[in-house]
Amino acid sequence: MLTIDQIDKTFFPGTVNERRALAELSLKLDEGDFVTVIGSNGAGKSTLLNAVAGRYTVDTGTIEIDGQRVNRLKEHQRARYVGRVFQDPMAGTAPDLTIEQNLALAVRRGKNRGLALALTRQLRARFHDELTSLELGLEHRLTAKVGLLSGGQRQALSLLMAGFTQPRILLLDEHTAALDPQRAALVTDLTERIVTQGGLTTLMVTHNMEQALKLGNRLIMMHEGRIVFEASAAQKQHLTVPQLLAEFGKIKGAQLDDRALLA
């Protein structure tokens, strides 16, 4: 489904600021795989997601989605394959549009622009039901501007929208990191539900090891642009936080992130 083969990315090559963010990294996701990504600071986790999304082009190597090479496709051209929820709750939704307009955009993504914001009674009823299931009371605020929502509410909405668009690949980049523990737990549960219900193929970066173990069927650990540890579906079921910390310990010179210790 997603095949990443030997990708390399160096920022500012040949200057004092040169940074090799991805180093001959290969990764293959089958349909419905949900891979959690952990690693030290600066390991290249976000760059990996950005390379898949098309925000950054890779220097060498190939990225294929459904067997189609997407290396040359720009970010907006890949948008029909790729759904994304960022750490910043402000990034995934349009603040000046209402909740129902944001949801309509997600449903109609890739279709005629004129139709995008059209709201039928049927669509409103669907939004009402879906929002009710979030248990955040948003079903009563369909016509409220999204800019008025809290961070957790916006992340929940972004996830719901990602579920509506049914992307070929869903990228989650520390999407619960900016939330308080209670909201983070809620968004974590919602993530599990939306990914499972939609059978979405997903790559999720997190600094929270418990979350990395709780969610998904596979796990990878990155360091200096490479995958340094990988757990298959069978292995992941038995993995524990102390074991992950021990794996981190094996990486020479890796700095454990404080947030990892909060897990």
Ligand SMILES: Nc1ncnc2c1ncn2[C@@H]1O[C@H](COP(=O)(O)OP(=O)(O)OP(=O)(O)O)[C@@H](O)[C@H]1O
């Ligand atoms: N746009 C950019 N320009 C220059 N260097 C960059 C850019 N984005 C990332 N880097 C560098 O590439 C390396 C990998 O960064 P990246 O953000 O992918 O790491 P990360 O694993 O997501 O880190 P963190 O957990 O700290 O968010 C780092 O050395 C970083 O400084």
